[in-house]
Amino acid sequence: MIKLTVNDKPYTVDVEPSMPLLWVLRDVLHLTGTKFGCGMAQCGACTVHLNGEAVRSCVTPVRRAENQTVVTIEGLSKDVTHPLQLAWIEEDVPQCGYCQSGQIMSAAVLLRENPNPTDQDIDDAMSGNICRCGTYQRIRKAIHLAAKMQKEGGTK
Amino acid sequence: MSTASYTRRDLKTGSMIGGGLLISFFVPAGAKRFVPGRGTPEILFAPNAYLNIAPDNTVKIILAHVEMGQGVWTTLPMLIAEELDCDWSKITVEHAPPGQSYIHTAYGVQITGGSSTTWSEFDRYRSAGATARTLLIEAAAKKFNVSPSECKTENGFVIAGNNRASYGELANDAAKLSPPASVKLKEKKDWKYIGKAKKRLDTKAKISGEAMFGMDVYFDGMLIAVTAHAPVFGGTVKSYDASAAKAVKGVKDVVQIPTGVAVIADNFWAAKQGRDALKVDWELGAGQNIDSTAQFEDYSKLATTKGATVVQAGNTDDALSNAAKKIEAEYIFPYLAHAPMEPLNCTVKISGDTCEIWTGTQAPMLDQTNAAKILGFKPEQVKVNTMFLGGAFGRRANATSDFVSEAVHIAKASGKFIKLIWTREDDIHGGYYRPAFLHHVNAGLNANGMPTAWHHRIVGQSIMIGTPFEASIKDGIDPTSVQGVSDSPYLESVSNHNIELHSPKLPVTVLWWRSVGHTHTAFVTETMIDELAFAAGKDPVAYRRTILKSKRHVAALNLVAEKSGWDKPLPHGRFRGVAVHESFLSFVAQVAEISIDYGHLHVHKVTCAIDCGLAVNPEGVKAQMESGIIFGLTAVLYGEITLEKGRVKQRNFHDYKMARMNETPLIEVYIVESDEKMGGAGEPGVPPLAPAIANAIFAATGKRVRRLPLQSSDLMKA
Numbered sequence: 001m002i003k004l005t006v007n008d009k010p011y012t013v014d015v016e017p018s019m020p021l022l023w024v025l026r027d028v029l030h031l032t033g034t035k036f037g038c039g040m041a042q043c044g045a046c047t048v049h050l051n052g053e054a055v056r057s058c059v060t061p062v063r064r065a066e067n068q069t070v071v072t073i074e075g076l077s078k079d080v081t082h083p084l085q086l087a088w089i090e091e092d093v094p095q096c097g098y099c100q101s102g103q104i105m106s107a108a109v110l111l112r113e114n115p116n117p118t119d120q121d122i123d124d125a126m127s128g129n130i131c132r133c134g135t136y137q138r139i140r141k142a143i144h145l146a147a148k149m150q151k152e153g154g155t156k
Numbered sequence: 157m158s159t160a161s162y163t164r165r166d167l168k169t170g171s172m173i174g175g176g177l178l179i180s181f182f183v184p185a186g187a188k189r190f191v192p193g194r195g196t197p198e199i200l201f202a203p204n205a206y207l208n209i210a211p212d213n214t215v216k217i218i219l220a221h222v223e224m225g226q227g228v229w230t231t232l233p234m235l236i237a238e239e240l241d242c243d244w245s246k247i248t249v250e251h252a253p254p255g256q257s258y259i260h261t262a263y264g265v266q267i268t269g270g271s272s273t274t275w276s277e278f279d280r281y282r283s284a285g286a287t288a289r290t291l292l293i294e295a296a297a298k299k300f301n302v303s304p305s306e307c308k309t310e311n312g313f314v315i316a317g318n319n320r321a322s323y324g325e326l327a328n329d330a331a332k333l334s335p336p337a338s339v340k341l342k343e344k345k346d347w348k349y350i351g352k353a354k355k356r357l358d359t360k361a362k363i364s365g366e367a368m369f370g371m372d373v374y375f376d377g378m379l380i381a382v383t384a385h386a387p388v389f390g391g392t393v394k395s396y397d398a399s400a401a402k403a404v405k406g407v408k409d410v411v412q413i414p415t416g417v418a419v420i421a422d423n424f425w426a427a428k429q430g431r432d433a434l435k436v437d438w439e440l441g442a443g444q445n446i447d448s449t450a451q452f453e454d455y456s457k458l459a460t461t462k463g464a465t466v467v468q469a470g471n472t473d474d475a476l477s478n479a480a481k482k483i484e485a486e487y488i489f490p491y492l493a494h495a496p497m498e499p500l501n502c503t504v505k506i507s508g509d510t511c512e513i514w515t516g517t518q519a520p521m522l523d524q525t526n527a528a529k530i531l532g533f534k535p536e537q538v539k540v541n542t543m544f545l546g547g548a549f550g551r552r553a554n555a556t557s558d559f560v561s562e563a564v565h566i567a568k569a570s571g572k573f574i575k576l577i578w579t580r581e582d583d584i585h586g587g588y589y590r591p592a593f594l595h596h597v598n599a600g601l602n603a604n605g606m607p608t609a610w611h612h613r614i615v616g617q618s619i620m621i622g623t624p625f626e627a628s629i630k631d632g633i634d635p636t637s638v639q640g641v642s643d644s645p646y647l648e649s650v651s652n653h654n655i656e657l658h659s660p661k662l663p664v665t666v667l668w669w670r671s672v673g674h675t676h677t678a679f680v681t682e683t684m685i686d687e688l689a690f691a692a693g694k695d696p697v698a699y700r701r702t703i704l705k706s707k708r709h710v711a712a713l714n715l716v717a718e719k720s721g722w723d724k725p726l727p728h729g730r731f732r733g734v735a736v737h738e739s740f741l742s743f744v745a746q747v748a749e750i751s752i753d754y755g756h757l758h759v760h761k762v763t764c765a766i767d768c769g770l771a772v773n774p775e776g777v778k779a780q781m782e783s784g785i786i787f788g789l790t791a792v793l794y795g796e797i798t799l800e801k802g803r804v805k806q807r808n809f810h811d812y813k814m815a816r817m818n819e820t821p822l823i824e825v826y827i828v829e830s831d832e833k834m835g836g837a838g839e840p841g842v843p844p845l846a847p848a849i850a851n852a853i854f855a856a857t858g859k860r861v862r863r864l865p866l867q868s869s870d871l872m873k874a
Contacts, residue, residue: 015423016405016425019423019425020425023423023424023425026424027374027380027422027423027424027425028423030374031365032365032368032371032372032374033364033365033366034365035369035371035497035498035546036371036424036499036577037497037498037499037580037809038580038808038809039579039580039808040580040808040809040810042808042809042810043497043580043809043814045497072365073363073364073365074364074365074366080360080363080364085363085364088359088363089355089359089360089363092355092356092359092775092779093359093363094225094356094358094359094362094363095225095226095227095779095783096224096225096496096497096498096544096545096546096547096548097225097358097359097361097362097363097367097544097546098369098496098497098498098546098547099497100362100363101363101365104363122817123817123818124818126816126817127816127817127818128816129816129817130497130809130814130816131497131786132495132496132497132547132549132787132814133225133497133547133783133786133787134782134783134784134785134786134787134789134815134820135779135782135783136786136815136816136817136820137782137820137822137823138779138782139817140817140820
């Protein structure tokens with residue numbers, strides 16, 4: 001039995017401690033917003049926050065999350081109002097959309113740590129997330145916009 | 157029957173995974189999920205297969221085509237909304253089931269591909285909206301006791317004088333009327349939606365974790381399957397030992413299927429561990445002999461022999477011997493995997509004499525037919541639910557329905573309700589690649605630098621031979637192998653030309669890959685024409701303008717030249733290259749601006765101009781150009797599947813790399829004002845990118861790029 005908190009809710013799961021957090025989220029808790037893309041921390045589609053840090057859940061054994069706090073895309077905001085989510089809508093970012101949960105979860109940590117990121121900061125923080133549809137330019141714009149909104153609006 | 161029309165209410169998640177799972181404080185994951193269409197009350201008015209209206213004024217639009225990123229979830233509703241005059245905020249969207257009403261208006265099968273959705277549905281979807289509007293007006297006229305001509309519509313209401321009724325209120329009465337024999341469509345000057353940028357309708361679902369991809373389907377009692385596939389193409393199972401696999405906690409069953417051995421378990425992790433523990437003895441067959449280096453050597457030899465004639469004019473041999481200058485070049489292009497971000501998957505439930513499938517597919521009716529064939533069912537016994545596609549790029553439009561068929565075989569052999577998941581490695585190794593190609597070109601110029609002879613041999617596997625699409629092969633020429641060369645606009649100005657094709661057969665499976673034949677033909681024609689311009693001592697844009705008779709090519713070229721500042725000097729160390737190419741009825745020109753630092757390529761900026769005729773959603777067209785450019789950039793920098801002893805060497809994104817944020821150039825897209833025939837947007841952005849970069853590299857190094865992806869030697873000065 002492993003206890004963990006996901007999106008403010010406590011869970012106890014009976015799984016192998018070596019099972020990646022990704023598959024606990026998806027196959028056990030059915031929080032399907034976190035995506036499987038590569039299984040080896042190459043694409044970032046599975047990015048979640050573990051105690052506030054962006055981790056690739058496909059290579060994170062669930063034991064690392066024991067008694068810890070996990071936030072997934074479903075828990076990033078209430079009613080899809082995180083500045084990044086609003087900026088993603090404004091810039092019409094997603095195409096197929098499969099990678100976007102991971103993109104946003106990576107960007108959320110960047111924006112918290114660096115409220116005013118430069119293009120170089122965005123390259124450094126976001127180059128671990130692949131988008132096969134090639135929405136990178138819009139992601140970059142949306143992060144800049146979210147930074148501006150965060151500064152002006154102060155929401156979340 | 158849609159992305160969302162099934163609900164999660166029946167997911168008894170607590171009991172989902174057998175074997176003593178306990179989830180405390182469990183809140184069903186489906187509790188707050190966005191499910192378009194869910195909870196929609198009784199439909200009152202369904203005037204045709206493409207839309208229906210509920211009493212709460214919801215307008216549900218049913219897509220004959222699927223959303224895989226290209227934006228039809230928004231574009232097709234724009235067409236209906238234009239004529240229906242409904243409230244945009246009341247629109248919900250879902251994918252159509254397989255059905256005759258959803259057959260492609262030009263292709264005759266239910267398929268999403270060929271960058272054809274918008275132009276092929278332009279009339280059908282507008283007419284669907286107009287029909288509904290006519291009936292709603294007729295119902296309102298009766299209700300208000302006025303003539304239909306006294307009624308107008310406004311944002312989901314019919315209005316006549318002081319009378320006003322919402323579409324939802326009128327739906328019940330409208331449903332009792334007979335549809336008009338014909339409808340008059342709005343004139344262009346009255347358009348409210350068409351031609352104006354519209355934001356995507358699927359964004360919110362895709363940034364909240366709520367969008368449902370095939371991968372996201374979960375049901376009570378559903379198990380996960382992972383398959384061990386043969387290590388080489390065409391390999392089959394000789395024997396296998398499942399004892400170690402069955403010892404993995406959570407593994408429920410192991411079954412042999414035509415494509416390998418499948419391990420079925422409570423969850424993916426157990427199934428994958430079980431798969432990895434399987435011992436399979438494979439009958440490898442001829443597939444084990446394939447070697448990429450030897451394959452290109454064979455192709456090169458084949459290119460010295462005469463192939464099937466594709467197009468021919470004048471006397472190319474004579475013209476070549478009389479040419480003032482001659483250029484001969486050979487080009488090679490590797491196999492490419494599509495690698496959509498969502499690995500292939502398919503969920504199958506067989507209950508008695510019915511089968512239900514959930515998957516992301518470009519061809520639901522083909523999948524239905526293939527599944528029915530495996531089960532000995534009639535197609536109508538198979539229900540297909542098309543989910544959002546996490547990318548496709550052609551991979552999910554397969555005549556063999558490979559991943560769907562595999563899932564059906566697993567469900568049939570095991571008698572279990574399963575979701576088949578391919579790992580990324582399965583996907584990279586899984587074939588159905590863009591075929592490897594080799595081109596051999598001999599071109600001749602006269603004393604004025606004008607091309608007089610063009611001899612071109614193409615060698616590569618046919619995509620269509622052996623598929624239901626074979627009917628389009630004439631005289632042994634698969635059009636997808638030669639498109640972009642056989643119809644090159646330059647040939648019009650080269651009076652002696654000869655295009656030939658060899659289509660060798662190999663066990664490696666091949667398929668269309670975003671922009672299909674144009675992925676290699678545009679590279680060859682557009683780098684060769686650049687080479688001829690240089691040999692003629694002319695500016696590459698000016699030279700193309702001289703030779704091109706196609707005004708749409710020239711319009712795109714002129715716009716990109718203007719917007720990229722082609723005639724203006726560049727900062728020291730920066731270089732430009734240009735390319736223009738027609739594909740899928742659209743004309744796209746691109747200018748790439750690059751620098752090379754110590755053998756490292758930087759693509760700083762790509763300027764793009766497209767003439768696609770009317771751009772129904774200009775923002776969507778721009779997004780597709782950006783997307784095509786990055787897709788093309790990946791192929792330039794990294795894209796390569798290689799085989800050694802039949803084994804695919806690449807495994808995952810560490811060695812089958814993708815362009816990333818830090819490699820993304822600034823992209824500017826301009827749309828040519830055009831009243832010409834409508835074309836596509838999903839694919840045409842890809843072909844010009846590689847030759848534009850290669851031509852920029854030549855400007856920097858003085859060396860021509862002859863193969864993709866780029867080799868480090870390409871970036872050294874000549």
